[in-house]
Amino acid sequence: MYLIKYYLEAKMFLLLPEKYVKRTQLRRVRKAFEWAKENSIFYNQLYKKEGIFTLEIKSFDDIKNIPIVDKGLMKEYELDELLTKTNKDDLVAVRTSGTNGVPFDVYSSKKEHFTSYVRTFLSLHGYNPFQKFGLIGVFEQKERIEKQTFLYFLQQRLKLFRRKTFHVYTPHNELLQQLREQKINLLASSPSCLKALTDELERKNEFLPIKTIVVSGEKLTESAREGIKKYFGSRIINVFGCMELPSMAWTKPDGLISTYLPNSVFIEYVNPTEINGEIYGELVITNLINKTMPFVRYKVGDHVKLQDIYTKMGSIDGRAEDVLTLRNGKKIYMVLLYVFAKIDGISQYRFVQKKNKSIYMEVAKKDGVEQDTLSAKILTIWKKHFDDEPLYIEFKNDLPIISKSGKFKRLEVEK
Structure with a gap:
């Protein structure tokens, strides 16, 4: 029921007037701040040290008084000092490398974790939940978590949200053949993985039609976009996120501007800088979902092109991996x-x-x-x-x- 309520609220927030949404966001940022300082040793000590423990958040300007944190600062504390729960048995842990390459485990409850699935499905314009989709990646941990949830029941009994997984270690020619045989119309993977497959199609002078491809995990370069268009003929949905808030935002098919859900995250941009003649800001988020491991004014490390449109994010200058x-x-x-x-x-x-x-x-x-x-x-x-x-x-x-x-x-x- 929690995820259904979350889904309906997310849809509603995208339709409501900006004034109402902002008022609700302000209230939720205030709750996130108060929850973190009262239940997390890390935030409790930080806010006392910075002299803002008794700060009252009555306006968006008040939020700017909260110190910005990042992974480097949080790693100076023990896990138990970051979490708001002492029992970790029922929590989901995912690992991020982030800006400096040092591993960092992000914890959440199962219901908090699976809100990212809702956001992912919201990004898939026109997706049929009875249609099987493909995923190229490393999926053992994902499936282990799913087996302990109601999602597994929906997949096995009602045949909803079924996924055909393809392991990344499969040789490229075999992987392409499997995609042909399975007749996959919706495929999710990383840009670098897809680049390797388009290189193989180019080498063989072949074309493999896939209606929609969802990319995530890395920056989508123009050369990778062109390769996907040329050798798969796909419309491309670009999903942006981080382990601190997976599936944070997404583009429309073949779009460049991303939509984010204001019931899930409060977004700020700091330290504006010019990149290729455009003004970008460093992305700072307050996660409005994760109460287990709060992220209040957390600097992600990506640069985002500034936009004046509420609930929209401009192009993201993130990490583009080589091959x-x-x-x-x-x-x-x-x-x-x-x-x-x-x-x-x-x-x-x-x-x-x-x-x-x-x-x-x-x-x-x-x-x-x-x-x-x-x-x-x-x-x-x-x-x-x-x-x-x-x-x-x-x-x-x-x-x-x-x-x-x-x-x-x-x-x-x-x-």
């Missing part, structure tokens, strides 16, 4: 390499392909971890998936941000 090319011609995109984030002992990691095509993994290890032991773990996983390709490991004290967007890139190809 590695192995000696056998196989393309490796970032989603294939997330498996290394599961290795205990790694603080940060990044893959770099040198101009001579050799592949290096740069690693910052945690204190007390032996290099030889960590190297053995890394090479075991690498050989399991990419046995014919050598990998060179370089240990570093830390991995600085090097991408022009100001966000950490886990995969870099030297030009």
Whole structure:
């Protein structure tokens, strides 16, 4: 019932007058602020230190008095100091790398977590819930969580919201063949993954019609957009989000302006800067959904083109991942390499392909971890998936941000 209520309210908020929506948002930001300071040790200590613990939020200008936080600051605290709940057994944890590449687990209740599914389905204009859609990615954790919820019942018994999953480690030619056989009309994946598939279609001089493709997880470059159009003939829906608020906003098919739900997030832009002749601001969000792990005035790290239209976001200058090319011609995109984030002992990691095509993994290890032991773990996983390709490991004290967007890139190809 909670998700149905959330869905109906989300639709209503997009239709209501701006004045009413803003008044409701102000009230919910105030509640988020008060909940965080009373139930999270992190916010309690921060607000007392900044002298705003007794702040009364009566206007949008009052919100600007709340200090902006980011992942770096939150990681200085223990998990129990961030959460508002002591029992973590029934919570959902998802991992984000974010701006500096240091893993960060975001927690939410199951009902809070599944609001992202509602937002995703709202983005799919004209989607038929009885129609099976395709997903290319790493999905084991997603399916494990779903099996514990009512969504699994809907999928299995009523055949609603069914998903055909395709693993990212499937060879590209086999993956394309599976998509043909399954007659997928709605496909979701990352831009870098789709780039690898369009490269394969270009090599074979083939065309694979897919009505709608939903991209997320990375910046959609113009070259990737053109490839999807040329080799899939798809209309493209670009979904933007972060682990702190998945599926935050989305474009209309083939659009550039994104819509967000004002019942889910309060959005601000700070530190305006010029990018390619346009004015962008750093995105700051207050999550109005997650009470388990509050994010109040949280700086995401992406730059968004400023818009005057309420509930709309301009183009987003986020992180665009490169693609590695192995000696056998196989393309490796970032989603294939997330498996290394599961290795205990790694603080940060990044893959770099040198101009001579050799592949290096740069690693910052945690204190007390032996290099030889960590190297053995890394090479075991690498050989399991990419046995014919050598990998060179370089240990570093830390991995600085090097991408022009100001966000950490886990995969870099030297030009």
